[in-house]
Amino acid sequence: MTNYSLKNATGALAGVLMSCVIGGAAFAADPKPATETTQTTNAAVLDQLPFDNTDDFEDAARGFIAPLPNNGVIKGKDGQPVWDASVYQFAKGKEAPDTVNPSLWRQLQLMTQGGLYEVTPQIYQVRGADLSVITFIEGDTGVTIVDPLISAETAKVALDLYREHRGNKPVVGVIYTHSHVDHFGGIRGVVDEADVKAGKVHIIAPEGFTEEAISENVFAGNAMSRRATYMYGNLLGKGPNAGLGTGLGLGTSTGEITLIEPTNIIMKTGQTMELDGLTYQFLMAPGSEAPAEMHFFIKELKALCTAENATHTLHNLYTLRGAKVRDARAWAGYLQQTLEIWGGQAEVLFAPHHWPVWGKEDIVERLKKQRDIMKYLNDQTLRLANMGYNMEEAAEMIKIPDELANYWAARGYYGSVKHDIKAVWNFYLGYFDGNPSRLDQLPPADAGPKFVEYMGGADAVIEKAQADFDEGNYRWVAQVLDKVVMAEPDNQDAKDLLADALEQMGYQAESGPWRNFYLSGAQELRGGIQELPAPNTSSPDIIKSMPLTMFLDFLAVHVNGERAAGKRIFMNFTMTDTNEAYGVALENGVLNYYSSTFDQPDVALSVARSEFNDVMLGKTTLKDQVDAGKADLEGDAAMFDAFRTTLDTFEFWWPIVTPKEAM
Numbered sequence: 001m002t003n004y005s006l007k008n009a010t011g012a013l014a015g016v017l018m019s020c021v022i023g024g025a026a027f028a029a030d031p032k033p034a035t036e037t038t039q040t041t042n043a044a045v046l047d048q049l050p051f052d053n054t055d056d057f058e059d060a061a062r063g064f065i066a067p068l069p070n071n072g073v074i075k076g077k078d079g080q081p082v083w084d085a086s087v088y089q090f091a092k093g094k095e096a097p098d099t100v101n102p103s104l105w106r107q108l109q110l111m112t113q114g115g116l117y118e119v120t121p122q123i124y125q126v127r128g129a130d131l132s133v134i135t136f137i138e139g140d141t142g143v144t145i146v147d148p149l150i151s152a153e154t155a156k157v158a159l160d161l162y163r164e165h166r167g168n169k170p171v172v173g174v175i176y177t178h179s180h181v182d183h184f185g186g187i188r189g190v191v192d193e194a195d196v197k198a199g200k201v202h203i204i205a206p207e208g209f210t211e212e213a214i215s216e217n218v219f220a221g222n223a224m225s226r227r228a229t230y231m232y233g234n235l236l237g238k239g240p241n242a243g244l245g246t247g248l249g250l251g252t253s254t255g256e257i258t259l260i261e262p263t264n265i266i267m268k269t270g271q272t273m274e275l276d277g278l279t280y281q282f283l284m285a286p287g288s289e290a291p292a293e294m295h296f297f298i299k300e301l302k303a304l305c306t307a308e309n310a311t312h313t314l315h316n317l318y319t320l321r322g323a324k325v326r327d328a329r330a331w332a333g334y335l336q337q338t339l340e341i342w343g344g345q346a347e348v349l350f351a352p353h354h355w356p357v358w359g360k361e362d363i364v365e366r367l368k369k370q371r372d373i374m375k376y377l378n379d380q381t382l383r384l385a386n387m388g389y390n391m392e393e394a395a396e397m398i399k400i401p402d403e404l405a406n407y408w409a410a411r412g413y414y415g416s417v418k419h420d421i422k423a424v425w426n427f428y429l430g431y432f433d434g435n436p437s438r439l440d441q442l443p444p445a446d447a448g449p450k451f452v453e454y455m456g457g458a459d460a461v462i463e464k465a466q467a468d469f470d471e472g473n474y475r476w477v478a479q480v481l482d483k484v485v486m487a488e489p490d491n492q493d494a495k496d497l498l499a500d501a502l503e504q505m506g507y508q509a510e511s512g513p514w515r516n517f518y519l520s521g522a523q524e525l526r527g528g529i530q531e532l533p534a535p536n537t538s539s540p541d542i543i544k545s546m547p548l549t550m551f552l553d554f555l556a557v558h559v560n561g562e563r564a565a566g567k568r569i570f571m572n573f574t575m576t577d578t579n580e581a582y583g584v585a586l587e588n589g590v591l592n593y594y595s596s597t598f599d600q601p602d603v604a605l606s607v608a609r610s611e612f613n614d615v616m617l618g619k620t621t622l623k624d625q626v627d628a629g630k631a632d633l634e635g636d637a638a639m640f641d642a643f644r645t646t647l648d649t650f651e652f653w654w655p656i657v658t659p660k661e662a663m
Contacts (some may be wrong), residue, residue: 001058002404006078006342013510028410030271030526031099031241031503031519032319032500032503033037033099033241034099034504034507035459035472035504036472037471037472037474038098038099038472038504039098041508042096042098042100042102042507042508043509045101045102045103045623046102046627049102049103049406049408049411050268050352050408051106052120053408055079056110056355056408057109057110057371059355059356060113060354060355060356060367061113062117062355063117063118064113064115064116065116065117065118065124065208066115066161066164066165067114067155067401068085068114068115068126068128068129068161069157069161071085071086072084072085072086072114072129073085073086074129074153074154074253074255076153076254076255076256076515077153078270082151082153082255082300083129083130083151083153083154083251083254083255085114085128085129085250087112088108088112088238088244088245088250088251089112091108091109091112091244092109092112092237093651094542097240098507099241099507100240100244101507101508101509103411103413103510104244104247104413104510104511104512105244107247107411107413107512108244108245110354111128111248111249111250111354112128113127113128113355114126114127114128114347115127115161116161116162116165117127117355119135119303119348119350119356120303120347120348122135122137122139122301123135123136123138123301123303123348123350123355124138124162124166125350125408126158126161126162127156127354127355128250129149129157129158130149130150130151130154130155130158130182130186130249130253131149131246131249131250131252131253131353132147132148132149132150132157132180132183132352132353133249133351133353133354133401134146134148134155134159134186134251134352135147135305135350136159137278137298137303138166138169139172139173139275139276139277139278140276140277141170141172141268141276141277141455142170142171142172142173142276143161143162143166143169143170143171143172144171144172144173144174144275144278145171145174145190146174146175146177146305146352147175147176147177147183147184148183148184148186148187148190149172149182149186149189149253149254149255150181150182150185150186150252151185151186151189151255151256152184152185152186152187152188152189152255152256152257152258153189153255153256154186154189155186155187155189155253156186156189156190157189158189158190159171159190160623161636164432169437170200171190171191171201171383172200172201172202172275172276173201173202173203173204173275173276174187174190174191174202174203174204175203175204175205175280175584176203176204176205176206176209177293177294177305177307177308178206178289178290178292178293178294178307178308179206179208179209179213179216179290179291179293180216180289180290180308181257182249182252183308183352184205184213184259185257185258185259186255186258187203187258187259187260188256188260189258191203191260193210193260193424194561196260196263201263202264202275203260203263204262204263204264204265204275205260205262205264205294206266206282206286206292206294206608207265207266207284207286207292208269208286208291208292209262209265209292210261210262210545210548211292211550212290212291212292213259213292213545214542214545214546214550216290216291216323216324218550218554219553219554222650222652224321224322224323225321225324226544226652226653226654226656227320227322227656228321229520230320230321230516230517230521230656231246231319231320231321231513231516231517232251232252232321232513232516233512233515233519233520234251234252234532235520235523235524235530236516236519236520237649238576242374242519243515243516243519244512244515245511245512246414246513247412247413247414247511247512247513248311248315248353248354248413248512249353257542258539258541259456259542261545261546266282266294267284268284269282269283269337270282270446277300278299278301279298279299279301280296280297280299281297281299281341281342282295282296283295283296283334283337283338283341284334285307285309285330285331285334287326287327287330287331288307288309288326288327288331288334289307289308289309289315289316289326289331290307290308293307293309295309295334295338297341297342297345301347301348302345302346302347303347303348303350304346304349304350304438305349305350305351306349306351306361307351308351308352308353309331309334309335309370310335310349310351310366310370310409311351311409312354312355312366312408312409312413312415313409313411313413313415314410314411314412314413314415314420315414315415316414316415316419316420316423317331317374317377317420317423317424317427318419318420318423318426318511320419320513320514320517325423325426325427326423326427327427328374328377328378328420328423328424328427329374329375329378331374332371332374332375335367335370335371335374338367339364339367339368343360343363343364343399344360344364346363347360347363348363349363349366363389366409369404369407369409370409370410372404372405373400376399376401376404376418377420377421378424380394381394381398381424382424382428382447383600384397384398385425385428390433390434390435391421391422391425391426391429391433394421394422394425395418395419395421395422396418397418398417398421400417412511413416413511413512414512414513416510416511416514433636442488444482444483444659445486445487445660448457448482448483448484448485448486448487448488448659449486449487451483451487452484452487452488455480455483458484458487458488458491461480461481461483461484461494462481462484462493462494462497463636464480465477465480465481465501468480469500469501470498472504474501474502474504475502475505477497477498477500477501478498478501478505481494481497482498484498485498485657485658485659486658486659489658489659493656495526495658496525496600498522498525498657499521499523499526502518502519502521502522503519503522505518506519506522507627520656521656524655524656524657524658525657525658529653531653534658540613543613544613545572547611548573548578548580548582548609549582549593552573552582552584552593555591555647556590556592558647558648558649558650559589559590559591559647559648560646560647560648561590562589563646564586564590564591564646567586567587567642567643567646568586568587569585569586569587569602569639569640569642569643570584570586570598570600570601570602571583571584571585571586571598571602571603571604571605571639571640571643572597572598572601572603572604572605574597574604574605574606574607575607575608575609575612576606576607576608576609576611577608577609580595580609582595582597583598583601585598586646601635602639602640603633603635603636603637603639603640603643604632604634604635605622605631605640606631606632606634607622607625607630607631607632611625611630612631628642
């Protein structure tokens with residue numbers, strides 16, 4: 001046996017576990033100005049929406065205490081920035097330029113208001129220190145923290161800022177509202193695990209939190225993370241011709257992602273918990289914005305938190321990085337329940353993104369409008385589907401009524417009406433629209449050459465596309481030139497014109513992720529793939545919390561079925577410190593595990609889970625563990641080698657806007 005390493009199987013864990021994390025440096029692009037069509041389109045937005053309503057600006061500034069330290073730059077242990085809010089300040093006090101949808105520009109101006117704020121006596125927030133907002137709730141003896149950001153570094157700076165102005169109160173509790181990384185990843189920046197184990201700090205989360213926090217993006221994680229580099233604009237510079245944040249927050253920090261597992265699990269709606277002199281009442285909201293999510297109400301403070309289900313944007317029913325489609329009907333139902341239970345009591349509504357809402361009347365309006373935009377998208381999509389219209393047609397046909405369309409918090413800064421409609425369709429009906437001509441279409445790289453041939457060749461298509469570009473028909477230019485690029489990926493004229501079209505579509509987009517996708521695609525078409533640093537989210541905390549069965553399932557995703565065909569390999573994996581033992585079988589091209597070990601395995605591995613974690617993290621190899629006496633391998637080592645050869649590795653920087661080479 002020449003190599004015992006599992007590193008190839010697990011190295012792809014880097015950058016794949018969480019929903020909102022991909023950082024990285026920006027590189028120079030060559031943006032072009034807004035065309036006359038784009039200028040006209042963006043100028044029209046000023047007449048379509050109520051820009052004279054400045055209530056949000058007053059609310060975003062309300063309760064300001066102190067700015068972020070160091071101009072919003074937060075550094076890691078190596079002295080390098082893991083967060084820099086200063087790069088977004090170009091929008092302050094300026095009118096929207098031609099290259100930006102004025103509605104998205106307005107949202108950026110609101111999000112750049114950062115620092116420490118008083119929400120209401122006993123509740124404080126630090127905003128603008130990461131993608132999400134961290135909240136501090138003062139009780140009798142200390143402070144309870146809600147959603148401690150993405151990175152330990154940003155969370156610590158936020159806590160330090162809070163303590164500088166509110167005193168050195170001990171942390172007695174942490175609430176994770178849901179299972180996305182921007183709501184728990186900074187936990188070790190605000191809490192010492194020893195205090196958790198000693199019972200000094202309670203960590204509260206909804207049922208299913210730990211499993212969902214780890215698993216949601218594991219199995220398709222490499223694909224999700226690559227697409228996330230587009231969605232969050234991590235490959236873009238920041239400025240009027242480049243990235244403008246995400247609409248949900250400015251961006252994603254790139255520090256240390258940590259996790260301490262919950263000590264208190266909320267299991268059902270109506271569950272109540274007393275913590276530090278305050279009464280918390282909970283409402284379960286699984287399958288809404290996250291698979292594990294909950295709302296809560298603080299009785300004594302008349303304060304309501306609806307997690308990420310009622311922020312200052314139309315949210316995603318489908319996130320463009322890729323994830324399971326969310327249930328719009330259930331989402332609306334949870335907000336209806338919230339209205340019925342606490343709508344008449346809440347005097348402040350706060351969330352882990354954006355700024356709060358004050359006053360019963362405005363809170364009820366917020367909950368109703370967020371409920372109704374979700375239900376409208378759900379119901380109208382199903383109405384058109386039942387009338388015989390397909391997904392693409394429904395997305396073009398559905399118009400949002402003025403009472404929702406003119407409500408700022410229902411605008412599509414993070415989600416969008418079109419891709420949310422497609423999400424509803426997919427949730428109920430899947431990818432197929434019923435037309436048999438579309439049941440088994442050729443893949444893009446195969447169809448592209450035929451399309452281009454039928455159209456008279458690449459030069460003819462480019463000439464016609466240029467005429468359409470000059471007329472402002474950017475959607476069609478992008479659609480048709482995608483065929484040429486798939487047919488001739490080295491045709492730079494086609495790529496440049498496609499980039500020009502995508503760029504103008506980005507300039508017009510109201511959704512931050514749409515803008516980021518368009519501009520990232522344009523940049524890649526012009527300059528190729530730039531392999532920039534991305535954080536390793538397979539941190540020790542994540543791996544430690546990952547059940548062995550989940551890892552085995554993840555390993556199964558790496559099995560190359562063709563290479564595994566004809567092989568029958570039976571292995572026993574025993575974790576000596578956790579007393580876990582599984583029989584793991586490779587047969588029929590599939591990897592399965594059994595709850596009991598095999599009597600006569602081909603190979604048996606015994607190792608402490610903590611040592612196995614080091615192998616999983618790529619810190620060492622299994623051979624090194626065996627040689628050091630930390631692992632025991634019995635049986636036919638060649639069979640383990642044969643198993644290892646079936647495992648694929650996942651390339652991270654695969655092409656998105658040009659064809660990937662066939663296997």
